[in-house]
Each structure stands twice: as structure tokens, then as C-alpha cells.
Amino acid sequence: MIIAANLKTNLTRKETNKYLAEVESFVSSKNITQEVLVFPAMSSLDTHDTSIIVGAQNAYATKDGAFTGEIGSVHLEEFAIKTILIGHSERRHILGETQEELAIKFNYYKDLGFKIVYCVGEPLEKRKAGKSEMMEYISSQYKGIDTKYKNLIIAYEPVWAIGTGLTPTLEDIQEIHTDLKEKSTAPILYGGSVKVTNAKDVLALKNIDGILVGSAALYGEHFCSMIEYAQELEGK
Numbered sequence: 444m445i446i447a448a449n450l451k452t453n454l455t456r457k458e459t460n461k462y463l464a465e466v467e468s469f470v471s472s473k474n475i476t477q478e479v480l481v482f483p484a485m486s487s488l489d490t491h492d493t494s495i496i497v498g499a500q501n502a503y504a505t506k507d508g509a510f511t512g513e514i515g516s517v518h519l520e521e522f523a524i525k526t527i528l529i530g531h532s533e534r535r536h537i538l539g540e541t542q543e544e545l546a547i548k549f550n551y552y553k554d555l556g557f558k559i560v561y562c563v564g565e566p567l568e569k570r571k572a573g574k575s576e577m578m579e580y581i582s583s584q585y586k587g588i589d590t591k592y593k594n595l596i597i598a599y600e601p602v603w604a605i606g607t608g609l610t611p612t613l614e615d616i617q618e619i620h621t622d623l624k625e626k627s628t629a630p631i632l633y634g635g636s637v638k639v640t641n642a643k644d645v646l647a648l649k650n651i652d653g654i655l656v657g658s659a660a661l662y663g664e665h666f667c668s669m670i671e672y673a674q675e676l677e678g679k
């Protein structure tokens with residue numbers, strides 16, 4: 444399974460190094476065979492000496508150039524980073540990235556062969572509007588995205604569940620993942636208020652290939668417990 448930590452705008456470079464060392468030591472001492480991904484803040488990117496896959500939370504669809512405040516692929520290549528998170532709800536809804544811009548970014552990093560964790564998920568009003576409107580909304584987030592791309596990982600993250608402590612029921616998660624599997628055979632992660640207390644139940648569901656964890660992953664110990672659950676459920 445794939446266990447991913449999105450550290451968002453948290454942990455300094457020093458703290459990230461400590462965090463990665465803690466997770467790395469856990470992964471090697473427990474002989475973890477799961478795929479572990481960590482997306483640190485931009486200023487913590489480096490050539491980390493670790494078996495953990497370190498990815499970028501964002502980058503612009505450019506090699507370099509005049510895009511103040513952004514980084515391009517040349518900055519990721521400097522650290523041999525080949526994994527990127529695209530379409531996270533905070534980028535869509537707080538930073539205002541449109542589907543068109545996300546598709547351009549997706550295609551740019553796809554052409555470079557990046558592993559792409561592409562996030563989709565509905566806001567509360569779409570969930571309340573009923574299943575068909577909700578699925579239509581989620582489908583619109585696949586526009587311009589190559590769902591057959593071999594290095595694609597989908598993350599289903601309902602916007603209303605991110606950082607709120609709320610989650611869909613296990614049945615709902617299972618049902619939506621099953622529907623999304625029809626759109627793409629790529630692995631699908633669930634994200635949105637995953638914690639040590641619910642991670643095992645979520646990971647045990649059918650059609651779930653892993654989790655993308657925000658707040659709860661900030662504690663290295665908690666993130667390691669979730670990695671261990673995935674290892675225990677291997678071959679579920």
C-alpha cells in the first residue's frame with residue numbers, strides 16, 4: 444500500500460530532517476515494504492538520504508523562468524525529486540488553481556515522468572446535493588487528466604473532511620472508491636482526517652490502496668503507526 448504524509452506549511456527544514464530520520468529508522472527497523480511518501484514544505488526539499496520517497500507539494504509547469512514565488516522542474520531535479528502532489532483542495536480552493544491550470548501542470552510533470560499524486564474531492568454543498576451531482580463534480584476534476592498515466596496515484600479527499608476531524612462513513616469511502624476505480628485503474632488513496640484511530644479501518648477497506656495524511660502525520664510516531672497498520676494489512 445501507499446502511505447503518504449502531506450506536511451503542508453508545517454515543520455522547518457531542521458524539523459523535517461528529524462522527521463524523515465525518525466520515519467526512515469522505523470521503516471528500516473520494521474522491514475516495511477509499503478511505499479512511504481512524504482511531501483515536506485518547499486524550503487525543506489533537499490537530496491535526502493532515505494528510502495522514503497520525498498515529493499513536492501507543488502511546482503509550476505515550467506523548467507524555470509519569470510514566475511515570482513514559484514519553483515520549476517529544474518529546482519526539483521536539483522534534488523532528484525520525481526514525485527509531485529497536484530490538485531490538492533487547498534491549492535484548488537484557497538490558492539485558486541483552476542482545473543485548466545491543474546491539467547497543464549499535470550501534463551507538464553507527466554511528460555517528465557513524475558509520479559503524480561492527483562487529488563480530487565467534493566466540497567460539502569456538492570455532497571449534500573446528492574450522489575449524482577457529487578460524482579459529476581468529481582468527474583469534472585478528471586478533465587484534462589490522463590487517467591491511464593502509468594505513474595498516476597489518485598487521492599480521494601472530500602474537502603469537508605480535510606483538517607476537520609469529520610470523515611465520510613467507511614461505507615461511503617468504499618462506495619466512492621469503487622466508483623472512482625471505474626474511471627482509472629490507478630491506485631487510490633483516501634485522505635481527510637485520517638488518524639491513528641481510524642487508519643486501520645480505512646486501510647482495511649476494499650478498493651483502497653493507501654492513505655494521504657495531513658495533520659495526524661505531523662507526529663512522526665503516529666505516521667509510523669499508520670505505516671505499520673498498512674504493513675499488517677498487506678495482502679488484505
Ligand code: PGA
Nearest residue numbers: 605606635636656657658
Ligand atoms: P488532514 O489533511 O489529514 O489534516 O485532514 C489531509 C490532506 O489535506 O491531505
